[in-house]
Amino acid sequence: MSLSSLFDAVGVRGFLHAHRLGSASEVCHDADAPVVLASVVKVALAYEFARQVAAGLLDPADRVRATAADRLGGSGTSGFADDVEYSLRDAALLALSVSDNTAADLLFDRVGVENVRSLLAELGLTRTTIIGAPRDLLRTIIEDTDAGRPLRALDPLSTTASTPREMTALLAAIWSDPGAGAQVLERMTAQVSWHRLTAGFPADVAVAAKTGTMPGVRNEIGIATYPDGTAYAIAVFTVGGAETLRRPDIDRAIGDAARAAVDQLRS
Numbered sequence: 001m002s003l004s005s006l007f008d009a010v011g012v013r014g015f016l017h018a019h020r021l022g023s024a025s026e027v028c029h030d031a032d033a034p035v036v037l038a039s040v041v042k043v044a045l046a047y048e049f050a051r052q053v054a055a056g057l058l059d060p061a062d063r064v065r066a067t068a069a070d071r072l073g074g075s076g077t078s079g080f081a082d083d084v085e086y087s088l089r090d091a092a093l094l095a096l097s098v099s100d101n102t103a104a105d106l107l108f109d110r111v112g113v114e115n116v117r118s119l120l121a122e123l124g125l126t127r128t129t130i131i132g133a134p135r136d137l138l139r140t141i142i143e144d145t146d147a148g149r150p151l152r153a154l155d156p157l158s159t160t161a162s163t164p165r166e167m168t169a170l171l172a173a174i175w176s177d178p179g180a181g182a183q184v185l186e187r188m189t190a191q192v193s194w195h196r197l198t199a200g201f202p203a204d205v206a207v208a209a210k211t212g213t214m215p216g217v218r219n220e221i222g223i224a225t226y227p228d229g230t231a232y233a234i235a236v237f238t239v240g241g242a243e244t245l246r247r248p249d250i251d252r253a254i255g256d257a258a259r260a261a262v263d264q265l266r267s
Contacts, residue, residue, distance in 0.1 A: 003029045003257050010253045012218075012240035017164035018261035021175050021223070021231040027261040031165040034127070034156035035237040038212030040219050041130060041160050042095045042104050044170060046187060048119045049092050049111050050180035060089035064106040072138055076100025096210055097190040101134035108133035123173050128162035153214060164235040167221045171233035175223055185223065195248065196220040197234060200255025201262075215243040218250050224262060232265060234258045 007014030017031035052058040065085045066077045076098040077084050086094070086103075088110060094103035108116070113132055120128045131137065137160060140152045152158035174181035188208035197220045198207040209222025221235040236254045241247050 001256075001260065003027075003260060006253050006257045006260065007238065010241065010247070010249045012238040012250055012253070014253070014257060015164050015235075015237040015239075016257055016261055017168045017235050018258065018265060019168045019172065019233045020265045021172055021233055025265050027264050028165070029257075029261075032127075032163050034161050034163060035219070035239075036154060036156050036212075036214065036217050037128075037160045037162050037167075038214045038217055038219060039099045039101075039104075039134075040162075040167065040210055040212035040221055042099065043167075043174070043184065043188070043210050043221065044116050044120060044128075044130070045104060045107060045111060046092045046096055046184050047170070047174055047180065048116045049088065049107055050183045051119070052111060052115070053089075053183075054180045058088060058110060060087060062088050062110070064088060064091055064110070066102045066106060070102045070105060070135075072101045072105075072135060074099075074101055076103060078102040093187050093190060096184075096187040098192055099211065101138075105133045105135050120170075123170065125162065125166045125169060128166050128170075130160050132160075154217060164237055167235035168233040171221060171223055171235070175231060175233065188222065195251045196254040197222045197224070197236065197258050198255065199252060200257075200259035213245055215245065216240060218247065218254065220254055220258075224258070226266075230266070232262045234261065 015033050015035050016029040018027040053060050063085050067083045072078045076094045078101045091103040091107045094100035144151045174184050185208045193211045197209045204227050206225045212219035219237045225231040241250050
């Protein structure tokens with residue numbers, strides 16, 4: 001089944017780039033189209049955090065406190081009823097494992113949005129933009145809703161966005177970094193969502209990944225490593241479908257498309 005057919009079958013437009021790490025082999029499907037990152041941006045945040053720790057600029061044991069003013073609602077400490085304190089490294093883990101927006105906000109405060117942008121520029125990811133932390137994205141949603149206009153958060157030309165190709169380039173940089181990058185991949189393997197990329201691969205394939213979800217937008221990027229040691233960076237983005245967060249058929253299509261792309265590379 002072709003990549004187009006997999007996406008068409010669930011009523012979405014799909015964008016994909018898969019790259020065999022350490023080689024020039026790739027599979028593309030609208031790989032250079034602009035796409036909304038949503039929580040996928042937390043991968044870049046976590047990498048810049050790990051780099052600053054490695055450089056001695058941040059102490060991973062430093063504490064942050066999530067108060068009522070920080071809680072946006074959602075998973076992790078974002079949905080807590082009470083204030084809580086944790087370390088910066090645990091904030092990074094929460095941001096990647098359960099996509100905790102409050103933890104990401106607090107980490108962005110310490111790491112600096114401009115420093116994450118500088119990382120992207122250093123890596124040559126010129127088409128990747130970050131408007132701010134999760135709280136800044138929420139602010140645009142509230143403003144647009146109150147004004148009765150289309151949400152900028154769903155427009156890749158007006159919000160935090162990238163392309164599938166640039167996201168696999170980010171993953172390649174992380175994979176090739178045995179220090180800070182290895183820490184990021186370890187935290188990505190702790191992601192609790194196994195219903196997209198991970199679901200597309202056999203149990204003996206290790207997958208380190210990060211989802212991104214908004215109404216009508218479902219994404220995931222990650223690295224799949226086979227028992228023979230061959231690793232593949234994969235970025236799959238979809239737009240469309242019912243504007244509900246629960247669409248298991250689209251989730252399955254993301255995993256199936258990722259597996260189909262890797263199968264092409266392995267053949």
